[in-house]
Amino acid sequence: MTEFEKILNDLKNESSKCISCGFCDSVCPTYKSSGYDMAKTARGRAQTGLNVFREITLNDLSLNVSDTFYSCLDCHVCLQVCPTGVDAGKISDIVKAIISEKYKKLQKPEVNLIIENIKKYKSPVPLKKVSYEWLGHIKYGRSDTLLYTGLMYQLMPYTENMERMRKKLGNKLFHIMISMASVIPVFSRFGRPDKRMLDRTNNTLIHIVELLNKSGISFDVLGYNEPYPGTLLYDYGYINDFKDYITGVYNILKNYKKVITVDPHTYNILRYEYKKYIPDFNIDVYYYTDFLNKSMFTNSGKTVAFHDPCHFQGNTEYNGAINIISSVAKAVKPERNSNLTYCCGGPDELLYPDLSMNISKNRYNQLIEKSQNIITACPICSYSLSRNGNVNDLADFLVKCIK
Known part of the structure; x- marks a missing residue:
């Protein structure tokens, strides 16, 4: 059996478990938000996945299924309520891998642009020097522990600026511009970060370092040489490219015994996905709240609504963030929380x-029903939710609680 045949077999096995009960419809964030479009619900993805398998095995894929699977947020909440254990996120990942391998005509131009940028610049967007200004305000030195940002905070100001450009140009003209850049990736070097968002994310990174310094943690940083972890290569189904790319990243990270991450996406992919493709991966991966000393904080006396990032829930549940915020405030969660959390929508932004x-x-x-003080521990969640009102990053809130 070839590798492609194995992928098709996985698609058949996962999709055919669906009994079309519709339990997943009640928890899938893209269903309601798309105006109840069945093609954008977990059940629709399972059924379409089976149709994709049948088309490919009987003839060839003629269905335009891109929107069904690329719109999946990979929150995997559907798996938590499915009586037969169908994971629509897994199905979406498989179909995206099939598209990247055999049916590039179905690929979104934005995806092609991101993939080419990662390969060329080691980042989804070429970063400007201003994205590294926070390094001039922190203390670090030679250590066997690395503070690895994964560039996630640094990328958010570029996302903000692209969204502003989209609104200004309109969807059609913006799509043409992205299509051109996907063919000539060097055009993406003209991208600029949003100044307001840049100041905000730089400050958050400085605050994370301050919290670690106050807790007595010493670490090194990679500075201008820090590579993106390759998350979107994996998310968009470019598994072979992901394997090659992370080999280079690992050759850098393996010089350290411990890696401290600052966002859930980087934490998740290093801790759980790298090991699947790098047999000798032996780095201890942490999230920065693992090292924070609770005794250095004073209680704020506030009630805060905490948003659970998707990558801290599901089969890889991580409670370090909620535990630390609970030590300085009364942390309440909305009805959709923990392994049934409701995604912020950020992964669909582009x-x-x-x-x-x-x-x-x-x-x-x-969230706002629970408290005016909304806290999250993810830069993507913070960006996405703050489009609606004030949202605080966990580190920014914690710094204010230092004694």
């Missing part, structure tokens, strides 16, 4: 901005 905005509005409204 490909489906209107859908992403609807999802973020729904989640923001769930």
